[in-house]
Amino acid sequence: MMEGNGRGRKVVINIASEGPKGSSPKEAEALNPKQNCQGAPNKTSTESGAVTTNRMDQYEKVEKIGEGTYGVVYKARDRITNETIALKKIRLEQEDEGVPSTAIREISLLKEMQHGNIVRLQDVVHSEKRLYLVFEYLDLDLKKHMDSCPEFGKDPRIIKTFLYQILRGIAYCHSHRVLHRDLKPQNLLIDPRTKALKLADFGLARAFGIPVRTFTHEVVTLWYRAPEILLGSRHYSTPVDVWSVGCIFAEMVNQRPLFPGDSEIDELFKIFRILGTPNEDTWPGVTSLPDFKSAFPKWPTKNLATVVPNLESAGIDLLSVKAVYVGLNISPIPDDHKMLCMDPSKRITARSALEHEYLKDIGFVP
Structure with missing residues (x-):
């Protein structure tokens, strides 16, 4: 139940596989x-x-x-x-x-x-x-929580606690060969008493496809969608969820979405403006993806520390290549292996992210 089979542009009941092997x-x-x-x-x-x-x-x-x-x-x-x-x-x-x-x-x-x-x-x-x-039943989600707590982004402890729980839930699902494909703050539910965070809607995209519009015809957000999906890859896997978590992580710190695109091309360009336009050197095979265009503007990579300025250096290292190590004794993971690495084959796994330096001091987790 791991690989995707397209971008789910239509609201359809669509199963990527024929079910468990050996089904009679x-x-x-x-x-x-x-x-x-x-x-x-x-x-x-x-x-x-x-x-x-x-x-x-x-x-x-x-x-x-x-x-x-x-x-x-x-x-x-x-x-x-x-x-x-x-x-x-x-x-x-x-x-x-x-x-x-x-x-x-x-x-x-x-x-x-x-x-x-x-x-x-x-x-x-x-x-x-x-x-x-x-x-x-849980009636509080991460978006509501962030909207109601303006000081949320200034508390690194709660951000780390939530990020750790998101990654822990994702690592569990990925170990069972289940993807989400549509992670966003609205389907991260919170128990207000314990601050336990739980992932909702896991596996539904595989059973029903990722629709372009919701039940009430609202356009489904693209803000957390991985670049390989946006570029038309028909064979994607667990890294798509890790990308979404990276976007949510940055949003928790900044208190605003990192890549708030209003169309697929706008979403891609917002990503490229910050992380740089990919090419065969940075992402082998990218130019062969169905929706990649050689005419895409060539943006350079920004230092993410300037984009998420309130995040400590270890957190920047977990997110992206351009990390700043000031007064920290960190052995950074390889430059490519970060949550917002555009090449999915080099993106960090949820399991490895749990072991990152940024999450070493979180203490008790619900």
């Missing part, structure tokens, strides 16, 4: 919601034991709390446990065609993802033409 036709049929109609059992199981159900009467909608990338999100109550949960109604491009069995299989497998920094998928509720995902 009977297993696929068992996951097909169209088989779960009159007289059928209320539950189906995947080979791995993840269970889906078509019984919506277990959940009572309390209120609509927003529109996400993939559909409408409701605050709801589990009638059995009385637990407050988040209910995501997935938007389907062709509702008359029902819910593809491959999408059900992909999502059901995500129920196995159990980690303290991942929002837990508790249930998959489906009928012939509807699909709901049941998650644990």
